[in-house]
Structure formats: C-alpha cells, structure tokens
Amino acid sequence: MxxxxxxxxxxxxxxxxxxxxxxxxxxxxxxxxxxxxxxxxxxxxxxxxxxxxxxxxxxxxxxxxxxxxxxxxxxxxxxxxxxxxxxxxxxxxxxxxxxxxxxxxxxxxxxxxxxxxxxxxxxxxxxxxxxxxxxxxxxxxxxxxxxxxxxxxxxxxxxxxxxxxxxxxxxxxxxxxxxxxxxKIEVSELRTRQLAENLPVYAWAANTEGVVEYANPALYDFVGADDLSEFDFDRLVHPDDAEELSAARKASRDDKQRWEAKARLKRKDGVYRWMILRAWPFVMGDEEPETWFGAAVDIDDLQTVSDSRDLLARELSHRIKNIFAVINGLISLQGRKHPGAEELVKELSGTIRTLGKAHDFVRPFAGRTESSLNGLITELLTPYGRIGGDRIAISGCGCPIGEKAATPLALIFHELATNSAKYGALSHSNGQLRVEIIDRGADVAVTWRETGLNPQDSAEDAEARGDEAGEGFGSRLLRTAVEGQLTGKFTRRITEDSLEVELLLPCEKLEA
The missing domain is CATH 3.30.450.40 (GAF domain)
Structure with missing residues (x-):
C-alpha cells in the first residue's frame, strides 16, 4: 500500500x-x-x-x-x-x-x-x-x-x-x-549522483568563482587527481584555446546563461584531447546562481577522423582540379590539329573551366564561407562585367546549394552566359542582363532576363538558342539539366529585343 x-x-x-x-x-x-x-x-x-x-x-x-x-x-x-x-x-x-x-x-x-x-x-x-x-x-x-x-x-x-x-x-x-x-531529496540526490558518476562524460559542479566543488570519477581519472583542490581548468586547457574558452566563460557568468566551447584539455599523461565543453547555472526563481554544472564530452577520436576526411577531401579536390586542367590541355592540343574547330575548342574549354569553378564553390575548405545560388551565379558572371552595374544585376535570396546541384547549375548558367556573350545582351554595348531569384517555399524561381538585343541578329539568335518550334543544342542542354537532373521546369520566351528564361527549381534538389 x-x-x-x-x-x-x-x-x-x-x-x-x-x-x-x-x-x-x-x-x-x-x-x-x-x-x-x-x-x-x-x-x-x-x-x-x-x-x-x-x-x-x-x-x-x-x-x-x-x-x-x-x-x-x-x-x-x-x-x-x-x-x-x-x-x-x-x-x-x-x-x-x-x-x-x-x-x-x-x-x-x-x-x-x-x-x-x-x-x-x-x-x-x-x-x-x-x-x-x-x-x-x-x-x-x-x-x-x-x-x-x-x-x-x-x-x-x-x-x-x-x-x-x-x-x-x-x-x-x-x-x-x-x-x-x-x-525523496536523498533519493533524488543519490540518483543524480549515480547518473553523473556513470555517464560517459566528465562532469563537475563549481561555484560562481569557478572553483570546482564536485567532480565525477571519470573526471578524477582523466585529470589524475585525488583532491578537488587539484582541479584547475586554466592549467588543463591548451594555450591556443585558453583565450576563446575564457571569453566564453566570462560572458556566460555575466549573462548567467549557459556556455559551450570546443577546446583541448590535458590528460594526466600530458596528452591533449579535444572536448566539447558545456556549463550552465543552477537557478531558482530570481535568485543569483550559486552553482554551475558542467560536462565535457571527449570528441578527440571523432576530430581525428574528421581531420583525416578533410585531408582526403582536399587531396581529392586537388586531383579533380588537376584532371580539369589536364582535360583542358588535351582539348587545346587536339584543337590545334583541326584548324576549323577553334570555336568548339573555345566552348569546351570554357565549359571545363566553369565546372572547375563549380567544384571550388561547394568546397568550404577551398576558402569559401558560403555556398549559395546567388554566389554561384555571381561567380560565373563576373568575367563578363561588374556585377551590380548598369549591365549586369543579380537580386533575390541566397538559397543554399549542395554539392550534387552545383555541377548542373554551373552548366545551366554557363550556357546562358556564353550565349548572352555571343548573341544576346552581353554581346551589345547597350544590352542589359537581370537575374532575379525568388524563394517560393518548396521551390526557387530564377528569372534570367536580357534586354537591348539587336533586332538584326534575331534570326541568328533564334537559330543558336532554338525557338519554340525546334530547340537548338544549347536549349536542349538547358532543358536536360533543369528538368532531368534537377526535376525543375524550364520556360523560354524570345522577342525581337529581349529574352526571358524562367527556371523553377525544387529546394530539396538545390540543397542536395
């Protein structure tokens, strides 16, 4: 009972x-x-x-x-x-x-x-x-x-x-x-203590001055200490991580909020191990916190694996870049044997260079800090003029892109840009190019609008780009990349002095 x-x-x-x-x-x-x-x-x-x-x-x-x-x-x-x-x-x-x-x-x-x-x-x-x-x-x-x-x-x-x-x-x-x-309090304290002592983490409790008042057995063993007075985080932290960790702890104490940091702590054998460190205040109502609880998770093995993968990825990236360079060189060498193929060689070389840019764009370790559709289009259009000037403007959301989507997107906008430079707005001094990116929730709409085209070249433009009755190679390439690889929609409208291409692209494909 x-x-x-x-x-x-x-x-x-x-x-x-x-x-x-x-x-x-x-x-x-x-x-x-x-x-x-x-x-x-x-x-x-x-x-x-x-x-x-x-x-x-x-x-x-x-x-x-x-x-x-x-x-x-x-x-x-x-x-x-x-x-x-x-x-x-x-x-x-x-x-x-x-x-x-x-x-x-x-x-x-x-x-x-x-x-x-x-x-x-x-x-x-x-x-x-x-x-x-x-x-x-x-x-x-x-x-x-x-x-x-x-x-x-x-x-x-x-x-x-x-x-x-x-x-x-x-x-x-x-x-x-x-x-x-x-x-009940004794049972609760016992359960909490047993939990802290058996968790696969290093746990501690400290006062507002940072003096450790409790450490679980795992932390005692890591530090190699028998007494709480031997716990000194300033001594345990790697010198290169000390400033960042100290700043996080100070800001946390000032704001009475939890802090988190990644740092290396020295084990009892002198080896530094990467840790995820967290601490949070114990607060009751409006009272000032008197105790801070903390925990450290050893991620050194994961960090080693991650570093190894990054090193491998950098090496693979470097080799892929070399492959692009080799292919481009082979195209140039073979092109010299066929004097009438200069235009084809130029187009192929431009496409290979574009694929190289797309490859760089989605590699954070290559020095980039963001991978967005806006950024990729800017990268590909920069050789054709100043972005944001009278001739070329890009507006709209950033829209993140993933590694799988980068290659077909690069091919799409490279094809549009080279065609514009040959036959469209970028081939005329008074031509203008406007790219607008609109986030519609599940999809992203990209409108590529060229104005100021030369009416005298409309027949040549239609033949090169393809018209509604029959598509040229460039338009087929665009449609294949948009509808086949990205499962989006591609529409094109051409008049005597303008071209408008609208792409409707699913977000889940762009972020893949």
Missing part, C-alpha cells in the same frame, strides 16, 4: 478494519518516526493540557506496536513503554470515538491485566483513537486515573479529547511528511 499524505483520517470514523495487519501497521508506524517525536515538546504540551482538561494525573500519547505500546509523550508516568498485553489503548485505537472505561477493575476485558489489578492499578481510562491518513490504527491519546469515575467524561471533555487527538495526528503527520520529503 502506498502511504497517503493528506488529508487526516475523517473524525468520528473508525479505523479501516481491513488495515489491521501487523506487518502493515509496523510499516506505517515506522513512517511516523517515533524516535524523532519521542518526548516532543508540542506533544508534551498536548498531554499536559489533556490531563488538566480531564482532571487526571496521567495522560499519554501511545503508539501500539506488535509487542509493546510506546509512550511518545507522557504526563504523570515515568515509563516509556509497557507490553502490549497490558495495553488498554490497543482496544481504544480501533473504535469510532473515545473509549471510556469508568472502572477498569470492574471490566472483564481489563480486570486481570497487570496494570489494573491491585490497589494502585488503573481504574478510570478514556482513550481517543489515533488513526493514520490511510485508516491504519496507530494508538491513542489517553487520560488515566487511579480512582474510578462512574460519571466518565462530560461533553466538553469528550470534545476536547477529540480535538486534541486531531492535534496529535497533525503533529505526527507533519513529522512523517518531513521525513518523506527528506527521503
């Missing part, structure tokens, strides 16, 4: 007869902590007042255990306990209200008891049940006299005994609740 906390057992209601098992009663009585309330001042005041109220020499608060009755508060009696076999309270504790015995020597239930028999034995007894919140009978608040009292208790005394018994139960229950709360 789970012990209740509130409320008290209802007045004028007998203890639950199903809850009289001695094992259960022993557990419930133990929860009240009899040792903690033995001769308690408040309970002593209650029994003294009960004795005066009922005009008797003896008053007791008894807890009836399996083999004894214990007097946790007493007036007029030196003993702290007697055997249960001599207990009148064991009878009183199961009743509905006070059990009143005018003359115990004349009552067949009690006449033969050791405490009743004889000239100085108990004669008058009145006891009110003490019942736990669950309905378990515990004992009684009783008053005793050596002289018989045929009239028993008057109405005021009966009522007073009931009120005082409720006060006794409130005092006992408060003690039980306090013990319960303390036990």
């Amino acid at each position: 789970k012990l209740s906390r509130y409320p008290l057992w209802p007045a004028h209601r007998a203890a639950d007869p199903s809850l009289t098992d001695e094992g259960l009663r022993s557990r419930v009585i133990a929860a009240y902590g009899a040792d903690a309330v033995q001769d308690d001042r408040e309970l002593t005041q209650i029994v003294e007042f009960a004795a005066r109220l009922c005009d008797v020499p003896v008053a007791l608060v008894t807890l009836v255990e399996e083999h004894r009755q214990r007097f946790v508060a007493r007036k007029g009696l030196a003993k702290e306990e007697t055997p249960r076999s001599t207990s009148l309270c064991s009878h009183a504790m199961s009743g509905r209200g006070p059990m009143v015995v005018p003359d115990a020597s004349a009552d067949e239930r009690f006449a033969e008891m050791e405490l009743v028999a004889g000239e100085n034995g108990i004669r008058f007894y009145a006891g009110h049940p003490l019942v736990s919140s669950e309905g378990v009978p515990l004992g009684a608040l009783c008053v005793i006299d050596r002289e018989a009292r045929p009239e028993g208790l008057n109405a005021l005394q009966r009522e007073g005994l009931e009120v005082l018994s409720r006060a006794v139960m409130r005092r006992l229950t408060s003690e039980r609740d306090a013990a319960y709360a303390e036990n």
Whole structure:
C-alpha cells in the first residue's frame, strides 16, 4: 500500500478494519518516526493540557506496536513503554470515538491485566483513537486515573479529547511528511549522483568563482587527481584555446546563461584531447546562481577522423582540379590539329573551366564561407562585367546549394552566359542582363532576363538558342539539366529585343 499524505483520517470514523495487519501497521508506524517525536515538546504540551482538561494525573500519547505500546509523550508516568498485553489503548485505537472505561477493575476485558489489578492499578481510562491518513490504527491519546469515575467524561471533555487527538495526528503527520520529503531529496540526490558518476562524460559542479566543488570519477581519472583542490581548468586547457574558452566563460557568468566551447584539455599523461565543453547555472526563481554544472564530452577520436576526411577531401579536390586542367590541355592540343574547330575548342574549354569553378564553390575548405545560388551565379558572371552595374544585376535570396546541384547549375548558367556573350545582351554595348531569384517555399524561381538585343541578329539568335518550334543544342542542354537532373521546369520566351528564361527549381534538389 502506498502511504497517503493528506488529508487526516475523517473524525468520528473508525479505523479501516481491513488495515489491521501487523506487518502493515509496523510499516506505517515506522513512517511516523517515533524516535524523532519521542518526548516532543508540542506533544508534551498536548498531554499536559489533556490531563488538566480531564482532571487526571496521567495522560499519554501511545503508539501500539506488535509487542509493546510506546509512550511518545507522557504526563504523570515515568515509563516509556509497557507490553502490549497490558495495553488498554490497543482496544481504544480501533473504535469510532473515545473509549471510556469508568472502572477498569470492574471490566472483564481489563480486570486481570497487570496494570489494573491491585490497589494502585488503573481504574478510570478514556482513550481517543489515533488513526493514520490511510485508516491504519496507530494508538491513542489517553487520560488515566487511579480512582474510578462512574460519571466518565462530560461533553466538553469528550470534545476536547477529540480535538486534541486531531492535534496529535497533525503533529505526527507533519513529522512523517518531513521525513518523506527528506527521503525523496536523498533519493533524488543519490540518483543524480549515480547518473553523473556513470555517464560517459566528465562532469563537475563549481561555484560562481569557478572553483570546482564536485567532480565525477571519470573526471578524477582523466585529470589524475585525488583532491578537488587539484582541479584547475586554466592549467588543463591548451594555450591556443585558453583565450576563446575564457571569453566564453566570462560572458556566460555575466549573462548567467549557459556556455559551450570546443577546446583541448590535458590528460594526466600530458596528452591533449579535444572536448566539447558545456556549463550552465543552477537557478531558482530570481535568485543569483550559486552553482554551475558542467560536462565535457571527449570528441578527440571523432576530430581525428574528421581531420583525416578533410585531408582526403582536399587531396581529392586537388586531383579533380588537376584532371580539369589536364582535360583542358588535351582539348587545346587536339584543337590545334583541326584548324576549323577553334570555336568548339573555345566552348569546351570554357565549359571545363566553369565546372572547375563549380567544384571550388561547394568546397568550404577551398576558402569559401558560403555556398549559395546567388554566389554561384555571381561567380560565373563576373568575367563578363561588374556585377551590380548598369549591365549586369543579380537580386533575390541566397538559397543554399549542395554539392550534387552545383555541377548542373554551373552548366545551366554557363550556357546562358556564353550565349548572352555571343548573341544576346552581353554581346551589345547597350544590352542589359537581370537575374532575379525568388524563394517560393518548396521551390526557387530564377528569372534570367536580357534586354537591348539587336533586332538584326534575331534570326541568328533564334537559330543558336532554338525557338519554340525546334530547340537548338544549347536549349536542349538547358532543358536536360533543369528538368532531368534537377526535376525543375524550364520556360523560354524570345522577342525581337529581349529574352526571358524562367527556371523553377525544387529546394530539396538545390540543397542536395
């Protein structure tokens, strides 16, 4: 049975007869902590007042255990306990209200008891049940006299005994609740400590000055220390990481917010290990934090793998760049054998260089800090003029792009740019190119708009670019890249003095 906390057992209601098992009663009585309330001042005041109220020499608060009755508060009696076999309270504790015995020597239930028999034995007894919140009978608040009292208790005394018994139960229950709360705190602290001691991280707690007040066994072992006074993070941190870590800790203390940093800590053998360090304040309400909790996760092995992968990726990138250069050289050499293929060689070389730029663009270790559609288009159009001037303008969202999308995007905008330089706006001094990028949620719309075209060249333009009736190679390349590789949509509109190409590209493909 789970012990209740509130409320008290209802007045004028007998203890639950199903809850009289001695094992259960022993557990419930133990929860009240009899040792903690033995001769308690408040309970002593209650029994003294009960004795005066009922005009008797003896008053007791008894807890009836399996083999004894214990007097946790007493007036007029030196003993702290007697055997249960001599207990009148064991009878009183199961009743509905006070059990009143005018003359115990004349009552067949009690006449033969050791405490009743004889000239100085108990004669008058009145006891009110003490019942736990669950309905378990515990004992009684009783008053005793050596002289018989045929009239028993008057109405005021009966009522007073009931009120005082409720006060006794409130005092006992408060003690039980306090013990319960303390036990919960101890269990919670134990669970937290065991959690900290068994987590595969280095955990600590420090005061506001940064002095470590607790460290889990893993941290003791890492540092090789036996005493908290040996923990000094300033000594453990690698000199190259100290300034950044110190700044993070200071800003965190000033703002009373958590901090996180990546740094190397020195192990007991002198080897530095990469760690992710975190610390956060323990805050209650509006109070200033007095304790900071921290944890460190060893990521040195992952860092080594990551560094190795970066090194491999750089080497592969370098070799790919070399391959582009070799291919470009081969095209140039072979082109010299065919004097009529200069234009084709030039186009192929330009395409290879564009693929090289796309390759660089999506490699953060190549020195770039962002990979966006806006940035890629800017990169490809820069050779044709100043971006943002009268001739070329790019506007709209950045829209991040991934490695898989970079190559087809580079081919698309390289084809558009070279065609514009040959036949379109970039081939005329008064031509203008506007590129607008619009984020539509799941898709990105790119509008490539050329104006100021030479009407005299429209026939040549249409043949090179392809018209609505039949597409040229360039338009087929665009459509294949947009619709085939990026699963987008490609539309083109040509007039005598303008060209507009609209691309609708799914974001998930761009970011792949």
